[in-house]
């Protein structure tokens with residue numbers, strides 16, 4: 001068996017069906033809105049998520065920024081989770097490009113409550129920024145792929161509606177959330193003004209994300225996308241793979257959740273490694289190597305030498321992501337590699 005790559009679900013390659021669809025895609029100039037394949041993908045994405053309209057963007061990062069730009073004014077405040085991707089992993093685009101001030105709230109497994117939002121609200125006062133948008137993340141990447149439930153989301157959207165706040169969902173892995181909850185993805189946009197999802201992660205497309213929301217929002221988002229240099233021409237090449245993904249790649253995500261669960265249980269049984277099994281809700285597994293007296297970076301380098309790719313989060317957490325290229329057999333070999341790495345540590349110390 002070759003290198004086992006658990007670094008990310010972004011390493012997935014397009015399927016043969018996607019390649020064929022890309023080669024055969026009907027194309028036009030999408031800045032003129034004349035690419036039929038892009039138009040079909042945008043309509044289909046909107047339909048799947050129960051929204052009026054969609055917009056193809058280059059990446060999840062661009063989708064989040066476009067969504068914020070379209071719904072705020074410079075100087076406005078955005079409430080988001082302290083460990084969220086928008087706050088930590090998007091090069092401060094919300095401040096640098098959109099001129100927004102972030103208000104990070106600490107979450108439990110990546111989730112803050114409606115009460116926390118209420119307490120963070122600023123009364124109208126000449127001194128204060130205006131709180132404009134609440135940003136949610138589902139599933140939550142840094143918390144280990146944790147899922148925001150419908151009840152938790154409703155609590156927050158209710159508070160937001162009472163106070164005239166917009167809700168944006170960073171749904172890079174929204175279909176993982178839907179599959180984990182056993183609900184249609186459209187249920188996860190209830191009370192939400194905008195949502196971005198990635199085609200390029202577990203759905204296996206080579207590139208692209210889609211933003212969905214109301215027709216009026218999408219018109220503004222289209223301007224914001226142009227501002228960011230995201231107006232593409234024969235983008236149907238990308239969209240063709242996206243259509244295949246929406247039709248055939250969502251339900252199979254359940255398999256990635258099963259392999260993640262299997263990996264988590266096995267790792268939890270290994271000496272010196274700790275897993276918070278409660279946080280393993282979709283296709284991401286975080287485990288703690290502190291008990292080994294080493295750092296996550298050092299341990300990850302050792303695993304890489306042995307043929308297992310992982311990433312790290314902070315000084316002690318190792319992160320594994322399952323995806324279409326990972327079968328039960330790969331998990332078994334990954335565990336063997338982990339066991340061998342642990343055994344060699346015991347011998348050398």
Ligand SMILES: *Cc1c(COP(=O)(O)O)cnc(C)c1O
Nearest residue numbers: 059060061062085141170172198
């Ligand atoms: C991957 C990811 C993004 C960004 O997507 P890119 O396509 O890599 O820009 C945003 N949010 C979350 C939660 C992600 O996991």
